Amino acid sequence: MPTLELRKICASYGDNRILTDLDLEVADGDFVSLLGESGCGKTTTLRVVAGFLRADSGGVLLDGEDYTRRPPNRRGFGYVFQSYALFPHLNVFDNVAFGLRQRKVAREEVRRRVDEMLEVVGLAALRDRLSKSLSGGQKQRVALARALVIKPDLLLFDEPLSNLDAKLRVKMRVEIRRLQQEFKITTLYVTHDQEECFSISDKVTVMNDGVIEQFDRPEHIFSQPASPFVARFVGFENFFQLRHQGMSDGRHQLVAADGTKFEAPDRQTIPGGRLLGAVRPEAIALGPAARTGQAGEIAGSIAFRTYLGRGYQYIVQTALGDLTVNGEDQQPFATGDTVTLRVPPDRMVLLGDA
Amino acid sequence: MKRGNPALAAYVTLVYFFLLGPLFIVAAAAFSGSNFLEFPPSSLSLKWFANILAVSAFLETFIVSLQIAVLGTFLSLVIGVPAAYALSRSAVPGRGVLQAIFVSPVIVPGVVLGFSLLRFYNVQGGVPVFQTLLIGHTLIVLPYSIRVISSSLANFEPAIEEAAISLGCPRWRTFFVVVLPNIRAGVMAAFILAFITSMNNVPVSVFLTGPGVSTLPIQMLSYVENFFDPTIASLSVVLIATTAGFMFLIERTLGLSYFAR
Numbered sequence: 180m181p182t183l184e185l186r187k188i189c190a191s192y193g194d195n196r197i198l199t200d201l202d203l204e205v206a207d208g209d210f211v212s213l214l215g216e217s218g219c220g221k222t223t224t225l226r227v228v229a230g231f232l233r234a235d236s237g238g239v240l241l242d243g244e245d246y247t248r249r250p251p252n253r254r255g256f257g258y259v260f261q262s263y264a265l266f267p268h269l270n271v272f273d274n275v276a277f278g279l280r281q282r283k284v285a286r287e288e289v290r291r292r293v294d295e296m297l298e299v300v301g302l303a304a305l306r307d308r309l310s311k312s313l314s315g316g317q318k319q320r321v322a323l324a325r326a327l328v329i330k331p332d333l334l335l336f337d338e339p340l341s342n343l344d345a346k347l348r349v350k351m352r353v354e355i356r357r358l359q360q361e362f363k364i365t366t367l368y369v370t371h372d373q374e375e376c377f378s379i380s381d382k383v384t385v386m387n388d389g390v391i392e393q394f395d396r397p398e399h400i401f402s403q404p405a406s407p408f409v410a411r412f413v414g415f416e417n418f419f420q421l422r423h424q425g426m427s428d429g430r431h432q433l434v435a436a437d438g439t440k441f442e443a444p445d446r447q448t449i450p451g452g453r454l455l456g457a458v459r460p461e462a463i464a465l466g467p468a469a470r471t472g473q474a475g476e477i478a479g480s481i482a483f484r485t486y487l488g489r490g491y492q493y494i495v496q497t498a499l500g501d502l503t504v505n506g507e508d509q510q511p512f513a514t515g516d517t518v519t520l521r522v523p524p525d526r527m528v529l530l531g532d533a
Numbered sequence: 534m535k536r537g538n539p540a541l542a543a544y545v546t547l548v549y550f551f552l553l554g555p556l557f558i559v560a561a562a563a564f565s566g567s568n569f570l571e572f573p574p575s576s577l578s579l580k581w582f583a584n585i586l587a588v589s590a591f592l593e594t595f596i597v598s599l600q601i602a603v604l605g606t607f608l609s610l611v612i613g614v615p616a617a618y619a620l621s622r623s624a625v626p627g628r629g630v631l632q633a634i635f636v637s638p639v640i641v642p643g644v645v646l647g648f649s650l651l652r653f654y655n656v657q658g659g660v661p662v663f664q665t666l667l668i669g670h671t672l673i674v675l676p677y678s679i680r681v682i683s684s685s686l687a688n689f690e691p692a693i694e695e696a697a698i699s700l701g702c703p704r705w706r707t708f709f710v711v712v713l714p715n716i717r718a719g720v721m722a723a724f725i726l727a728f729i730t731s732m733n734n735v736p737v738s739v740f741l742t743g744p745g746v747s748t749l750p751i752q753m754l755s756y757v758e759n760f761f762d763p764t765i766a767s768l769s770v771v772l773i774a775t776t777a778g779f780m781f782l783i784e785r786t787l788g789l790s791y792f793a794r
Contacts, residue, residue: 193624229695231695231698250704251695252699252700252702252703252704253701254699255701256699257699258695258696258699260692260695260696261692262690262692264692264695265693265696266693266696266697266711267715268715277702278700281700281701281702282701322696325696326699326700329700329701335699
């Protein structure tokens with residue numbers, strides 16, 4: 180199975196530059212997601228890989244071979260669309276058989292391979308049904324079977340689960356992951372859904388405004404975002420401007436503009452330029468006003484409270500600005516209560532502020 | 534109708550009366566035995582139906598009309614399907630202008646179109662009458678073809694073509710094996726609409742028909758200028774019956790709902 184390489188891809192729609200010098204490498208057999216909000220260029224990237232969109236410059240390589248100018252029908256990539264894009268005039272069997280027939284595969288073998296694939300996706304019983312008469316989930320299974328049966332070098336997904344309801348989405352993503360591992364196909368998967376993306380990917384590419392902000396394992400993206408954008412994207416809501424004041428006790432010593440001291444673990448490298456500390460709402464401990472003088476303590480008062488179902492979320496007014504903090508269910512604080520926030524050293528992520 | 538509103542029922546009856554009343558008068562007059570158009574007919578006879586065949590020009594012009602309509606409609610589809618496809622799929626520069634040009638024969642009065650075609654193709658260009666007539670009819674039905682097929686294509690998702698391409702089908706073949714089978718209802722509808730438009734056309738044909746080459750509506754027009762007998766009414770009945778039979782056949786083989794998709 181091959182490795183996909185994108186080198187310095189620039190792409191645009193008309194005068195609208197979408198991708199700028201995009202580099203990406205998808206290793207053999209890996210499941211890589213492109214994650215980002217709409218308009219970030221993730222679908223554009225996928226269309227460049229598929230060959231539906233010609234890049235302005237840069238190269239697409241598969242196992243070192245140049246695919247940049249190869250027409251999309253000669254790439255041999257499976258593409259699964261958000262809208263399923265089944266052939267409305269054909270039944271399930273003929274939809275799946277389409278790619279094999281283009282390849283002039285012998286009749287008997289077409290029959291055998293299509294039936295086999297329908298078995299794999301659990302649609303054998305629907306083989307003669309018209310694609311129009313299927314449910315959303317069934318349609319996406321047909322689309323999946325249709326893309327897999329040609330034994331593609333690369334499998335491309337464009338938001339394949341967005342049109343399905345929540346329960347089916349979870350079921351289908353497990354199915355997609357299972358099939359991808361069973362056939363060991365290098366996969367590029369576009370989505371805007373974080374949970375979906377983290378749950379099925381080997382690696383995740385977070386995109387913003389046509390560039391890659393971070394390319395890493397899902398766990399790392401979640402715990403060690405590389406930029407303020409990624410941090411916000413994965414749920415960090417509190418940011419502090421900090422200055423680095425050296426190391427002590429094996430920890431970075433940091434100070435905010437108002438003199439509040441923070442600590443952060445030394446395994447983090449200090450980015451150059453302005454420094455930003457990021458903390459998740461659930462990482463901050465919330466308690467009654469009581470100062471001990473330890474690092475990471477912030478005094479504040481509750482400005483706003485919302486109920487989340489498994490606890491409360493507070494907006495706390497502090498000298499460092501309004502902070503978002505999640506608290507326990509028991510004995511909730513009321514608006515106006517004075518409190519002390521504690522940021523544990525190992526929950527503070529240090530970022531360079533662009 | 535289920536327990537309807539009586540005012541609505543009266544209104545609908547009135548609409549039907551105005552729509553079908555004249556047809557009824559024509560049909561009744563067609564079976565008249567007298568020598569001029571009268572309603573109600575004072576006697577019954579089929580002789581005016583026989584007279585259709587006696588006037589050989591009717592059959593001759595009918596054949597010309599049929600030839601022109603079939604060829605013109607076919608040409609309009611050969612030009613119109615690719616044009617509609619290009620307009621709907623690619624970002625052709627000046628798409629709006631092109632779209633306007635394609636509908637312009639509908640905007641330009643047929644009389645003007647007919648006259649200019651006569652002037653420049655037939656008189657100046659020396660193009661024979663039949664060919665000029667064919668060009669004229671192709672032009673008047675082309676906008677209908679393009680319009681109907683465009684709306685059919687608008688409902689057909691480009692992703693389906695891309696799916697075919699990603700599965701190894703070249704772009705041109707995708708058009709034939711994926712696009713065309715899915716817009717064939719639109720193509721059929723365009724064919725019928727263009728065919729009927731061509732068969733009925735008077736304003737363009739009136740300029741472009743010449744010695745020995747005329748269409749049925751023009752022949753009918755010149756006939757009523759000279760004769761006042763009910764032959765035209767009989768001929769109308771035949772035409773209406775033929776069209777109805779044609780629609781019935783389509784309904785039986787394809788189903789009319791097929792066109793309403």
